[in-house]
Amino acid sequence: MSGPMVAARALTKRFGAFVAVDGVDFEIEPGEAFGFLGPNGAGKTSTMRMIGCVSPRTAGELHVLGLDPAHDGPDIRARLGVVPQEDNLDTELTVWDNLMIYGRYFDLPRAEIRERAAELLEFVNLSDRRDSRVDPLSGGMKRRLTIARSLLNRPELLLLDEPTTGLDPQARHLLWDRLYQLKRSGVTLVLTTHYMDEAEQLCDRLVIMDNARIVAEGSPRRLIADNVTREVVEVRLPIEADLDFEAARLKRFGDRIEPLADRVLLYTDDGDATAAAIMSEGFEAGSVLVRRASLEDVFLILTGRSLED
Amino acid sequence: MSTPPVLRIVEREALVFARLWRGIAFSTFVAPALFLGAIGVGLGGLVKAHTGAVDGLTYLDFVAPGLLVASAMQLAASESLWPVLGGVKWMRQFHGVVATPISPGQLYGGFVLWTALRSMLGAAAFLLVAALLGAVPSAWGVLAIPAAGLCSAAFCALLAAYSIKLDSDLSFPMIMRLGVLPLFLFSGTFFPVSQLPSGLRPLALFSPLWHGVELARDATTGTFDVAPVLAHIAVLVACIAVGASFGVRRFSRRLSP
Ligand SMILES: Nc1ncnc2c1ncn2[C@@H]1O[C@H](COP(=O)(O)OP(=O)(O)OP(=O)(O)O)[C@@H](O)[C@H]1O
Numbered sequence A: 001m002s003g004p005m006v007a008a009r010a011l012t013k014r015f016g017a018f019v020a021v022d023g024v025d026f027e028i029e030p031g032e033a034f035g036f037l038g039p040n041g042a043g044k045t046s047t048m049r050m051i052g053c054v055s056p057r058t059a060g061e062l063h064v065l066g067l068d069p070a071h072d073g074p075d076i077r078a079r080l081g082v083v084p085q086e087d088n089l090d091t092e093l094t095v096w097d098n099l100m101i102y103g104r105y106f107d108l109p110r111a112e113i114r115e116r117a118a119e120l121l122e123f124v125n126l127s128d129r130r131d132s133r134v135d136p137l138s139g140g141m142k143r144r145l146t147i148a149r150s151l152l153n154r155p156e157l158l159l160l161d162e163p164t165t166g167l168d169p170q171a172r173h174l175l176w177d178r179l180y181q182l183k184r185s186g187v188t189l190v191l192t193t194h195y196m197d198e199a200e201q202l203c204d205r206l207v208i209m210d211n212a213r214i215v216a217e218g219s220p221r222r223l224i225a226d227n228v229t230r231e232v233v234e235v236r237l238p239i240e241a242d243l244d245f246e247a248a249r250l251k252r253f254g255d256r257i258e259p260l261a262d263r264v265l266l267y268t269d270d271g272d273a274t275a276a277a278i279m280s281e282g283f284e285a286g287s288v289l290v291r292r293a294s295l296e297d298v299f300l301i302l303t304g305r306s307l308e309d
Numbered sequence B: 001m002s003t004p005p006v007l008r009i010v011e012r013e014a015l016v017f018a019r020l021w022r023g024i025a026f027s028t029f030v031a032p033a034l035f036l037g038a039i040g041v042g043l044g045g046l047v048k049a050h051t052g053a054v055d056g057l058t059y060l061d062f063v064a065p066g067l068l069v070a071s072a073m074q075l076a077a078s079e080s081l082w083p084v085l086g087g088v089k090w091m092r093q094f095h096g097v098v099a100t101p102i103s104p105g106q107l108y109g110g111f112v113l114w115t116a117l118r119s120m121l122g123a124a125a126f127l128l129v130a131a132l133l134g135a136v137p138s139a140w141g142v143l144a145i146p147a148a149g150l151c152s153a154a155f156c157a158l159l160a161a162y163s164i165k166l167d168s169d170l171s172f173p174m175i176m177r178l179g180v181l182p183l184f185l186f187s188g189t190f191f192p193v194s195q196l197p198s199g200l201r202p203l204a205l206f207s208p209l210w211h212g213v214e215l216a217r218d219a220t221t222g223t224f225d226v227a228p229v230l231a232h233i234a235v236l237v238a239c240i241a242v243g244a245s246f247g248v249r250r251f252s253r254r255l256s257p
């Protein structure tokens, strides 16, 4: 296939009068890892479900693998892998039976499913649990099984809705590692996340969604370069401090400042110089931190809110 | 050779059934034996002492096809309430299914088909026990199995279409008590509808169970006219068609909103 894996134009989803996705445009190229980043309720899952052909679009255009979900849903779904936000494993069955049955939904021959299932359990480090029921598995194990399940049909396009939410750091790194491997083998990845580090690690390109719209698009590096200064100075304030007063005091040191609940961020191209200037003003050295700008800052600047809100 | 999507759903249900069969064996074989023993033989003896025959049949011969189809209905009803809501809301595995090439309507179709097949399995076991007790005078009796399957499909098609869009199971106990139980008691299962007050008798026409029971009784006794048999089949098929016209749409709305 030569065109984009997914192409959306003015894509819109309404539930009754409520607008969940408000005319978004994006294209996802073969082999890339593409991210949707945004706070709760931004419309990430609604968009993913339209791409996954389990939610009809209300308006606009959408092509997935060059086909139209409105007509070719089953043909598209046969070539997708889906890791939904909420696990929906078959808890009445064992790990192994889950894979066998899911493979049958794609009408794969049993012998082939068996072969693939054994490989995939190895891939997600679950081989020793193959005869265990799904119910007692930990959240991370269920997530890994869901990923193994999504790969049974050797998908060209893998949709991952918050693949690592709720996982401990170790489980998350294992998953990232597996996703890298998939990407290297040519699978196109589309993922949503609230985690900046995940987006920066995994995504070649991403869009930031807020309130049902896309507010920015680009590579993580591009987004930071275009929207934020190179460095950020964080000044932690004691609990009793008057935030507005301190923010006013700090204003002249940065190109731009963002007061948060317990600290003030100063955007600047020379962090060390700015930090030194601030400390000479009487701020304690231990409360001043210089760091590189991140996607978190991009989000804050574009939406005026931090992602965790 | 591709397997139709509807049958892939049946495969899943059959696998769950196979994994759990020990738990299910009791309700499949032992329960009919107990029912037939207590009601057919025990109560039947009492009936014989008082009135002799029911509609020209021994009570055991009369009640066996009634219980056979009534069990199929009960199975269909309980399978179409909690497990359907569980599939969409609690365990959520239906959402996993519709992310594959299988569509919500095919999931619904497979679910109804499986419920009918499972009821037929139960009906076969029931028929065997009944035959051993001498309650199946005619070889036509094997046709009681598809009669039970048809009746089960009718209930499943209607009730699964209802359950799929619910947000809670609050209404289910009421359906069982105020819907399924009265049908169970008054659909010509335990006594002929001619025993009902004359004003209530026509209501039996609206009970899918009554049509199923009549079909099964025609089969096990081997005495029937073709016209009523066709009419009973037509009613049950109509129930399935009405259920399906809602079910396919409601499954799609719920699973692909
Ligand atoms: N089936 C539905 N019916 C009505 N409203 C819905 C439905 N699905 C989603 N919404 C609404 O659409 C909005 C966007 O939801 P969506 O799940 O797409 O957000 P999200 O970006 O994935 O958020 P989160 O990070 O919390 O997963 C929310 O306000 C949600 O309540």
Ligand SMILES: [Mg+2]
Pocket (backbone or CB within 6 Å): A044, A045, A046, A085, A161
């Ligand atoms: Mg979401």
